[in-house]
Amino acid sequence: xxxLSPSDYDAIRLSLQVAVAATLxxxxxxxxxxxxxxxxxxxxxxxxxxxxxxxxxxxxxxVGYFLLLLLGKHGWLGALLNHAGIRLIFTxxxxxxxxxFVGFPLLVRSLxxxxxxxxxxxxxxxxxxxxxxxxxxxxxxxxxxxPGLFAGSSLMFARSLGEFGATIIVAGNIPGVTQTMPLAxxxxxxxxxxxxxALSLCLVSVGISMVVLLLHExxxxxxxxxx
Amino acid sequence: MNLTMTTTKSFGAFNLxxxxxxxxxxxxxxxxxxxxxxxLVKLLAGLLEPDKGEIVLDGDYLFSSTRRINLRPxxxxxxxxxxxxxxxxxxxxxxxxxxxxxxxxxxxRTINFDTLVSVLKLAGLLGRGVTNLSGGEKQxxxxxxxxxxxxxxxxxxxxxxxxxxxxxFQIIPYLRSVSEQFGIPYLFISHxxxxxxxxxxxxxxxxxGAMVEQTSSEQLARSRMGQSPVGYINLLxxxxxxxxxxxxxxxxxxxxxLLSVGxxxxxxxxxxxxxxxxxxxxxxxxxSARNLMRCNVRxxxxxxxxxxxxxxxxxxxxxxxxxxxxxxxxxxxxxxTIYAAVKASAFRMLPG
Numbered sequence: 001x002x003x004l005s006p007s008d009y010d011a012i013r014l015s016l017q018v019a020v021a022a023t024l025x026x027x028x029x030x031x032x033x034x035x036x037x038x039x040x041x042x043x044x045x046x047x048x049x050x051x052x053x054x055x056x057x058x059x060x061x062x063v064g065y066f067l068l069l070l071l072g073k074h075g076w077l078g079a080l081l082n083h084a085g086i087r088l089i090f091t092x093x094x095x096x097x098x099x100x101f102v103g104f105p106l107l108v109r110s111l112x113x114x115x116x117x118x119x120x121x122x123x124x125x126x127x128x129x130x131x132x133x134x135x136x137x138x139x140x141x142x143x144x145x146x147p148g149l150f151a152g153s154s155l156m157f158a159r160s161l162g163e164f165g166a167t168i169i170v171a172g173n174i175p176g177v178t179q180t181m182p183l184a185x186x187x188x189x190x191x192x193x194x195x196x197x198a199l200s201l202c203l204v205s206v207g208i209s210m211v212v213l214l215l216h217e218x219x220x221x222x223x224x225x226x227x
Numbered sequence: 228m229n230l231t232m233t234t235t236k237s238f239g240a241f242n243l244x245x246x247x248x249x250x251x252x253x254x255x256x257x258x259x260x261x262x263x264x265x266x267l268v269k270l271l272a273g274l275l276e277p278d279k280g281e282i283v284l285d286g287d288y289l290f291s292s293t294r295r296i297n298l299r300p301x302x303x304x305x306x307x308x309x310x311x312x313x314x315x316x317x318x319x320x321x322x323x324x325x326x327x328x329x330x331x332x333x334x335x336r337t338i339n340f341d342t343l344v345s346v347l348k349l350a351g352l353l354g355r356g357v358t359n360l361s362g363g364e365k366q367x368x369x370x371x372x373x374x375x376x377x378x379x380x381x382x383x384x385x386x387x388x389x390x391x392x393x394x395x396f397q398i399i400p401y402l403r404s405v406s407e408q409f410g411i412p413y414l415f416i417s418h419x420x421x422x423x424x425x426x427x428x429x430x431x432x433x434x435x436g437a438m439v440e441q442t443s444s445e446q447l448a449r450s451r452m453g454q455s456p457v458g459y460i461n462l463l464x465x466x467x468x469x470x471x472x473x474x475x476x477x478x479x480x481x482x483x484x485l486l487s488v489g490x491x492x493x494x495x496x497x498x499x500x501x502x503x504x505x506x507x508x509x510x511x512x513x514x515s516a517r518n519l520m521r522c523n524v525r526x527x528x529x530x531x532x533x534x535x536x537x538x539x540x541x542x543x544x545x546x547x548x549x550x551x552x553x554x555x556x557x558x559x560x561x562x563x564t565i566y567a568a569v570k571a572s573a574f575r576m577l578p579g
Contacts, residue, residue, distance in 0.1 A: 124274050125313040127300035129376045130330030135301075139326075143317040 008201055010176045011184035014092065016208075018167075018180055019160035022099035023153050026107050030152065034111035035141065039123075056105040060165030063101055067170045071097070090172045095180060098166035103156035110155060114148025115141065147219065154216035158209050181205050228252055228380060228412035234270055234280030234290070243267065243436040245280075252412035255427030255444055257420070262433040264416045268382050271414070272307055273300035284380060304335065306378035308386045312365040314357040320368055321353040327376025335377045338409055346404055347371045363394040367401055374409055381405055381413040387422060393578040396496075399425050420448040421460050421498075452501060452548060453531025459501035459546045463574075467493050474517060474571050482541030485517040487571040496577040501535065501548035503573035507566040508557045516568040520545075524563045527554065534559075538567055 004012075036042075037049055055063050071078040071088045081088060088094045118141065126136040164182040171178035173187060181201055188198035232247040243263040258264045269275040271282060271289070279292040288296045289303050306327060314323050328340065344350050347367045357365060366386060373381055383402065387395045403426065405411050415426045423430050423444045430447045432440035442450070452459040466478035468489055475489040477497075486497065505516065522538035522545065529535070534554050538545045547567060549559070559565060 119311075119313065121309050121311065121313045122315060124269075124272070124300075125307065125309060126315075126326070127274065128272050128303075128305060128307045128382075129327030129372065130301045130304075131326075132299070132301055135330070140315060 004200055004204070005197070007175050007179070008184060008197070008204075011179050011181045011201065012204060012208075014095075014176075014178070015161055015180040015182075015205075018092065018095045018099050018163075019157045021096045022103060022160045023107075023157045025096065026100045026104050026156060027149070027153065030104060030107040030111055030156075031142070031145070031149065034108050034115055034145075034148075035137065037108070038112055038115040039141075052108050053105045055102050060098075060102050060163065060167075061169060064098055064166030064169030067094070067098060067101065067166060071170065089170055090174065090178065092171065092178055095163075095167045095171035095178050098170050099160035099163045102163050102166050103159040106155040106159055107152035110152030111145055111148040114145050114151070118144050147222075150219045151216060154212055154219065158212045158216070161205065161208060161212070228254075229283075229285050230254075230271075230380075230414075231281065231283040232267070232271065234277035234282060236266060236270060236275065236277050238266075241266075241436060243270075245270070245438060247431060247438055247441075249429060249431060249441065251429045252406050253427045253429070254412075254414050255423045255430035256414060256416045256433060257418065257423055257430050257447065258433035259418055261435075263436040264433055265384060266436075267433065268307070268384050268414070268416060271380075272305050272382055273298060273303050301330070304377070304379045305382060306373035306376045306380075307382045307384060308366075308369050308373050310385045310388050312362075312369040312389075314365055314368055314372070316356075316358055318357070319353070320349065320355050320357060320360075323357060323368055324349070324353075324371050324375055327372055327378075331375075331377045338375055338377055340375065343371050343375055343409075346408055347401055361394075362390050363397055366390060366394075366398055370398075370401055370405070374405060374411060378411060381411050383413055383415045383426075385416050385418070387417070387419075395422075396577040402426060420444075420451055420455070421462070424448050424462065449528055449535055449546065450530055452535050452546070453529075453533035457500055457502070458533075458548050459530075459535060461499040461501065461545055462577075463497045463499060463543070465490075465495050465497055467491075480542040482520065482543065484569075484574070485571045486574045486576070488574065488576045490576055498575040498577060499545070499569065499573060501546045503569060504545060504547035505568045506536065506547055506549060506553070506557060506559070507568065510566055511568070514568055515570070517571040518567075518569040520567045520569075522565055522567050524559055524561055524565055526561050527559065536565075538565070540567060 033052055037045065069075050071094065073082055078088065122140055123136055126140045131139065162182055167180060168183060173179050173183045185198050185201050188194040188201065229250050230247065232245045234245050236243045243266045245267055256264050256267065266275065270277050276297060277290055281288065282290040288294060289298050290296060315326065347370065349367060349371060352360065352364060357368065386402065387398060390398060405413050417423055427444045430442055430444045431438050432447065448459055463479060468475035468477045471485060474485045474487055477484050477486055520540040522540040525537040525539050527534055527536055533548050534551055536547045536549060536559055538547060545567060557565065
């Protein structure tokens with residue numbers, strides 16, 4: 001097994017950056033979507049649920065391809081952004097977006113399970129005590145959803161660290177720019193004689209994931225004890 | 228409080244059709260489960276929207292399908308105490324209490340926090356979390372939280388049903404303080420006739436989604452006596468007891484009662500079922516029951532297949548329950564004199 005090279009450190013840093021950014025970016029959207037699915041009464045709710053969970057069942061490459069169609073230079077959104085001087089494809093931002101899409105269902109799922117466990121009468125109590133719906137959202141639903149928020153975030157973070165298929169399509173595999181750990185491992189694995197390098201990075205990846213999942217389990221246990 | 232509700236609400240096969248006009252500060256809603264009590268409360272609180280109709284409280288429209296008015300729950304100033312306390316688990320006792328108070332417009336804030344904490348005896352709990360408190364403490368906090376919201380009306384949706392017998396009667400005096408000390412009118416929902424008599428003056432009886440009767444809570448308990456397996460429950464306020472030959476002698480109005488259970492309280496309340504009172508036409512020569520009282524028959528009333536006999540015993544009122552044959556044989560008529568016997572063990576002391 002060999003020591004890590006500077007480009008490996010870059011890959012680790014970029015992976016962590018992408019995972020943190022994707023998770024933070026998804027938190028508000030994930031909370032709103034989980035809230036709507038749990039408490040909303042509107043037509044087309046099932047369609048939103050299916051749409052949110054779709055990335056769980058689709059191959060990440062398919063997600064990446066759709067993102068490429070959407071955000072590419074001639075894509076529906078990409079053309080608009082290009083007009084405004086914003087380029088996403090083959091940048092770290094694209095890697096963040098790809099990770100966010102692929103990990104989003106895990107965040108929403110955790111939040112939703114948590115929200116479904118909130119006693120609806122707590123919400124009724126809050127409203128009859130003078131709180132408006134958004135006040136109830138912030139002072140009752142949000143604090144009671146924190147265990148789900150933490151659990152979902154850690155799962156999403158771990159998933160983002162391992163994201164490969166969608167990322168390579170929309171962000172490419174540019175060392176020091178968009179090359180995250182999985183992409184670097186892929187490159188080592190496909191280059192003869194680089195097995196040791198690949199293994200070193202794999203071990204780092206396993207270590208980070210284990211720490212994140214341990215944190216996830218600790219938080220889950222803590223919230224179960226509180227509940 | 229003046230409340231008028233003419234509303235309908237349907238859920239699948241269940242239809243609620245409320246046609247209620249009631250005035251008073253201590254109103255009860257009585258009915259078995261599925262009678263529509265909780266739905267009615269939710270409509271009133273704004274937690275459910277009626278299909279059509281009107282809800283008018285003290286002249287203010289809370290809902291009107293014709294006028295297109297539907298005030299949101301937070302606009303109605305109607306607080307609720309739920310069956311399960313529904314305290315916010317992420318807030319401590321003090322912040323739970325202040326939740327509604329902080330959201331109450333300044334012009335309505337008339338109830339003082341310290342007074343409420345003192346009345347409900349919550350001072351020692353303020354800094355604590357709510358998850359490890361007893362059921363009675365939680366319900367007191369839920370009550371305090373609702374009172375501090377300074378509502379114009381308080382809805383109590385079976386607030387005692389989740390508590391055991393001992394706690395139930397400990398909480399009742401606190402619930403009564405809502406109207407007596409804080410001047411807030413309330414609607415008290417229950418399926419217990421005893422709770423109704425202790426908590427309310429007027430009762431609205433609901434069955435299968437419609438109001439079938441509006442009566443005094445006392446009258447309701449009497450009319451249901453014959454159908455109830457426990458009969459009519461006499462509630463007897465008693466003084467401090469003195470030991471008496473293995474029993475306890477309690478002052479009871481101008482008389483005294485011998486009970487097999489003791490109490491160290493200055494004042495207590497005992498329950499006695501109308502079924503546990505035996506009537507004699509003449510003074511019996513010898514009897515094992517330790518309480519024998521000479522009473523005047525005040526009135527008779529029928530309830531199902533039973534006859535209720537309202538007795539006046541040394542300035543106190545007792546309701547006994549007999550069958551028509553016994554009335555005929557004993558010649559019980561209003562104004563007649565009769566002897567009532569009760570075993571010392573027939574009384575049940577209410578916790579308090």
